[in-house]
Amino acid sequence: xxxxxxxxxxxxxxxxxxxxxxxxxxxxxxxxxxxxxxxxxxxxxxxxxxxxxxxxxxxxxxxxxxxxxxxxxxxxxxxxxxxxxxxxxxxxxxxxxxxxxxxxxxxxxxxxxxxxxxxxxxxxxxxxxxxxxxxxxxxxxxxxxxxxxxxxxxxxxxxxxxxxxxxxxxxxxxxxxxxxxxxxxxxxxxxxxxxxxxxxxxxxxxxxxxxxxxxxxxxxxxxxxxxxxxxxxxxxxxxxxxxxxxxxxxxxxxxxxxxxxxxxxxxxxxxxxxxxxxxxxxxxxxxxxxxxxxxxxxxxxxxxxxxxxxxxxxxxxxxxxxxxxxxxxxxxxxxxxxxxxxxxxxxxxxxxxxxxxxxxxxxxxxxxxxxxxxxxxxxxxxxxxxxxxxxxxxxxxxxxxxxxxxxxxxxxxxxxxxxxxxxxxxxxxxxxxxxxxxxxxxxxxxxxxxxxxxxxxxxxxxxxxxxxxxxxxxxxxxxxxx
Ligand SMILES: Cc1cc2nc3c(=O)[nH]c(=O)nc-3n(C[C@H](O)[C@H](O)[C@H](O)COP(=O)(O)OP(=O)(O)OC[C@H]3O[C@@H](n4cnc5c(N)ncnc54)[C@H](O)[C@@H]3O)c2cc1C
Numbered sequence: 001x002x003x004x005x006x007x008x009x010x011x012x013x014x015x016x017x018x019x020x021x022x023x024x025x026x027x028x029x030x031x032x033x034x035x036x037x038x039x040x041x042x043x044x045x046x047x048x049x050x051x052x053x054x055x056x057x058x059x060x061x062x063x064x065x066x067x068x069x070x071x072x073x074x075x076x077x078x079x080x081x082x083x084x085x086x087x088x089x090x091x092x093x094x095x096x097x098x099x100x101x102x103x104x105x106x107x108x109x110x111x112x113x114x115x116x117x118x119x120x121x122x123x124x125x126x127x128x129x130x131x132x133x134x135x136x137x138x139x140x141x142x143x144x145x146x147x148x149x150x151x152x153x154x155x156x157x158x159x160x161x162x163x164x165x166x167x168x169x170x171x172x173x174x175x176x177x178x179x180x181x182x183x184x185x186x187x188x189x190x191x192x193x194x195x196x197x198x199x200x201x202x203x204x205x206x207x208x209x210x211x212x213x214x215x216x217x218x219x220x221x222x223x224x225x226x227x228x229x230x231x232x233x234x235x236x237x238x239x240x241x242x243x244x245x246x247x248x249x250x251x252x253x254x255x256x257x258x259x260x261x262x263x264x265x266x267x268x269x270x271x272x273x274x275x276x277x278x279x280x281x282x283x284x285x286x287x288x289x290x291x292x293x294x295x296x297x298x299x300x301x302x303x304x305x306x307x308x309x310x311x312x313x314x315x316x317x318x319x320x321x322x323x324x325x326x327x328x329x330x331x332x333x334x335x336x337x338x339x340x341x342x343x344x345x346x347x348x349x350x351x352x353x354x355x356x357x358x359x360x361x362x363x364x365x366x367x368x369x370x371x372x373x374x375x376x377x378x379x380x381x382x383x384x385x386x387x388x389x390x391x392x393x394x395x396x397x398x399x400x401x402x403x404x405x406x407x408x409x410x411x412x413x414x415x416x417x418x419x420x421x422x423x424x425x426x427x428x429x430x431x432x433x434x435x436x437x438x439x440x441x442x443x444x445x446x447x448x449x450x451x452x453x454x455x456x457x458x459x460x461x462x463x464x465x466x467x468x469x470x471x472x473x474x475x476x477x478x479x480x481x482x
Contacts (some may be wrong), residue, residue, distance in 0.1 A: 002197045006032040007164065008478045009187055009201040011173040011243060012208035014044030014235075015051075015464050016182040016448025018156035019117075019471030020205040020478070022124075025163040027479025032199055033165055034189055036172040036208070036238050036372075043153035045420065045449070048233035048273040050133075051149040052142035058128055059115035062140050066104075066111050068459040074101035075455065081394055082194025089428065097438025100426065101254050102453050109429035109460075113469045120472065121145070126157040134278050136337045137300040137383060142461050149464060162439065171197065175202065176246050176444070184443035189245075203443045203478035204435070207471060210421035210449035211241025212261070221258040221423055232264060232417035233273035242448040247425050252444070253436045256452020258423030262463070263309035263361065266417040267340035268319070275340040277412045279303060282382060282400050283324035284371055285414070287315040290354060290363030292371065297399040300385060301337070307459055313416035320414050321357055323350075323368070325406040331382040344410035353409045372403035420463055424452030431474035443481060445474035 001029075007029030010021045017361045021031045035042055056062050073082075081096050085104050089097075118128060119167055127146040147150050161167070170192040177186045177198065186200035211217040213236050218226035231237055248254060267275045281297040285308070294311040312320040324344075328334055347353025354364035374393035378386070392399040424431050425446045432440035448467035 002195070003200060004032060004197065004202045006030040007201060008203050008205060008475065009034065010205045010207055011204070012044060012188060012448070013042045013157070013167070014150055014207065014209060014448060014467060015156070016450070016467035016471040017205070017207035018153060018160060019468045020207055020445070020447055020475035021160045021165050022156050022163070023472045023475030024205075024479040025160060025165060027476050029044070029479035031160070032201070033160065033166045033167050034171050034187070034199065035167065035169050037169065039167070039169045041234070042157065042169065043235065044232065044238060045149065045235040046149040046464065046467065047153050048235050049149040049464060051152065051464040053144065053465050054140060054459070054461040055114060055118070055143040056141050058118050058143065061111045061114045064140065066107055069102055069107045069453070070104065072102070072454065072456045072459060077101055079433055092438070094437070098253070098436065100253065102255070102455065106427065106429050106453070110466065110469055113473070113477050114465055117465070117469045117472055119470065121155070122154065124159050126151055132333070132336060133275055134336055134339060135300070135302040135384065136278070136331065136334070137281070138302040139300045140302065140460070152464070152468075173208065173242060174246065176250055177249060177366035182442060184441065202481040203445060205445040205447060205471070205474045205478055206243035206247060206425070206450045207447045207467070207474075208243040208450060209239030210424065211244060212239050212418045212421050213237040214240040217241045217245070222261065225318065228313065229261070229416055229418040231264060231267065232419045239449065244424050247433055247444065247446065248449040250441070251435045252425040252433050252441060253438065254292070254423065254452060255426035256422040256424045257455040260422045260454075260456070262419040262422070262454070262458040263306050263313060263416045264419050265305060265309045265312060265414045267342050267412055268415045269413060270340045272337045272341050275342070277322055277414045278321040278337040279324065279328055279334065279412070280308070280414070282328045283322055283404055284368070284397070285312065285320045285322055286359070286364060286367055287320050288317065288359060290359040290367050292367055293320070294397060295395050296397050299399070302460060306460070309416045312414055321359070322412045322414055323353065323364075323404060324410045325404045326408060327380055327402060327406055328410070330380070336451060338412070340412065344412055347409045348407050348411055350404070353411055357411055368404050372405055375401045375403045378402070380472055383425065392409050411467045420449050422452060422454040424450050426468065427451050430477045431470040432477065445478050447471035447474045
């Protein structure tokens, strides 16, 4: 067995791992970064994202940031415990320290450090701007790094290389090494040649993503229907949940909604990264039985797509079809909301379209006729919420309820992608992994998707930021360990 020693071992080379590595290097530690993928695919999920950031400026998060997290901090949390969480953590009673929820102190630290972290990223040459997004209508601003997640990966990896980080590609961590006192001493890993290696360090940062690429864990936590989910891009297949699993194995506390994930509507026919279909607000969604099953436009698309995608996932075989008439092609820049590289399935009549979709024509014709009768004639104003709702049809459609009556008719198949899993590890505001009693585990840190913070609805555009912020915390704290 080969043994390699450094100050800090970082597992994973996405935004969380690279932020941890660079901040540990800045703190004076020697750093080894383990990465399952080959060098040319480094960057994990981060490599493929446009990286929307829930920020209203380069220095401040959006006004709703902490509220959104608070509303989605857990299930039906015990109010007698939650109100005690406003005290500093040192004063928490033992039982509160064991609670699996998004702690307000962790969220506050996240919000506070977001702006300074953007400034820190800028110091490596990354530029940020409010660029056009896939959302034709939106309720919150999104700041973007110019060049997306790949620009973050390239800039941070170059900085880490410049500062002498030791990258070990095609090597996957499998287990943590501890001494008799519980201190984490390093990780065991498996190389490309299937050889076992040990990487010893004063501290380990787990930054190796969620478990979207592990069918066994998906089935274990989300049930057999997870077969109808797939990672939103190739990077997700490398994330097999070892970071979460190896820490749970030594007594780390779980946090985040293990039975859930961030859902995004994609076209299953496409193999490109993020082949999204966000255009259904302007038509209807039907299942394989040709029936509508949800309000297609309860609000702006950025604020409702996740809930709607979960409804799509609940349909037979986890699939639905967005059915649109010619009206949608008149929306300025409508292709922004349709990233798939696959053409629409087209019909001159609804019956012809249904046949091409494998839906009984009379079923889809009846659904469209019933929906059309529930619509009122009105001007088509696609880029603002128009409040034009159906009348007398169930389910209701709340906005842009125009009839589907202008040929040619277009349809896109839509499934739910698994953008990221919610279940992970519990950390404190310094990114230290906590044990089941709520105490920091010596020498163990986590950042990015490995950290569980989301319950119910994903607080959109916060995962990259979470990786950057807690990765940076983890690296600087880990560098101080001797
Ligand atoms: C297409 C797409 C669009 C998205 N859009 C947004 C968005 O707009 N805004 C937003 O905030 N989030 C978005 N997300 C989510 C966000 O990009 C990710 O959640 C985030 O980048 C994850 O960062 P990470 O560092 O935790 O994990 P990753 O970037 O996935 O990095 C983890 C790394 O660990 C490696 N690894 C895994 N297991 C091991 C192991 N055992 N040993 C060694 N290495 C291992 C992987 O190969 C990978 O390189 C999107 C994701 C995708 C894919």
